[in-house]
Amino acid sequence: MNLDFQQFIPSLPYILKGIGVTLQIVFMAGILGFVLGIILSFFKISRFKLLGWIADAYTSVFRGTPLVLQLMLIYYGSPQLIGYKIDPSTAAVLSFGLNSAAYISEIIRAGILAVDKGQSEAAMALGVPYRPAMMDIILPQAMKNILPALMNEFITLTKESAIVTVIGVTDVMRRAYIVGGEKFSYFEPILIAGLIYYIMVMILTVLGKGIERRMRRSD
Template sequence: MTSSLQVILDAMPMLLKGALITFKIVVISLPIAFVIGLLTGLMNVSSSKILRTIATLYVDIIRGTPLLVQVFFEYFGIPAFFDIRIPAETAGIIAISLNAGAYISEIFRAGIISINKGQMEAARSLGLSKWLTMRLVILPQAIRRMVPAFVNQFIVSIKDTSLLSVIGINELTQSGEIIISSNYRAFEIWGVVGIIYFIIIYALSRLARVFERRYTSQ
């Protein structure tokens, strides 16, 4: 019987390749999600009823449906309806971006409305436009309060990439499933998969904590 160590060593090249794909999806998706969240968060606190309605609908739809359903919809539903083909990796990036974007949108909204309204009024009385007041006065203060929530959401989104295995993306979880189907050594393989996820999330979390301490101490 092959030793556990040998099983792990044989599996590592494929698992590391899957980890790189997971990391790639995260690195692309989260900046997109941040931009989506910022824009829809600003729309949600704007004076325009139309913009608020659009942002609210987006957030409610994404938060009200499971990520797995969103992944299937973007990979199977949209291509079937429009008779197009969306690569699995692209569909996965879109799904993670839109999903995380909705939650980040709520983080932005909550952070912005937590700032005293008097600061907006004071800045406007000094002649600043509403946009400049938001950019120079409100957002810098709000983001300091939002950093811990951002870190938490990023960690959740990294874990969510494991769901992308259902559409055939050879990320870390899918790589583990493929290996187990050939050697039936679930204990060793899932143990290593869990350790790799932990290392990725722990490293990014530590990096985010350093940024959080530096940014919030300014």
């Protein structure tokens, strides 16, 4: 083995700058996926079969195809579809957000269905309209039950964000690859990138557990 991590110490600040790029993409994609996921989950439990069919078809497509395929379709296919090329970061946010929404919609749907039916029946008995009852009574209870699953999806999104390197986004992985090319040695910088991702995931895990404990105490 011929490993030399010391030669990459001067390049660490450059690699670490990619954390901001990664977190920005993950944060924006997470918001997009969460909002769209809520809408899709309402479609799935709606009495209108057409809305349920649309949501199920959406989930089937995005869960049944690779994320990297969706990313490349949005980035490389945009000039052919809309006449201009989407910015790599925007393409990443769109692809990750749309993909994440498919999984989050199933998580939220399961959480809503897990809430005791007596809650919705009591709201109806009191004359509370469906939408306020869902937003103010059912959904908050469902969120407490599905928080671990949502955090797991956010963690997965953080790890999967590394594939943005295929479209040239200068995230942690891309910067590590660039540094490796300059030094003609890839093992060390890629291992450093892996350590950075591991630390980010561990921090997110600790934060998720802290939020979960706080929500349980608020019951």
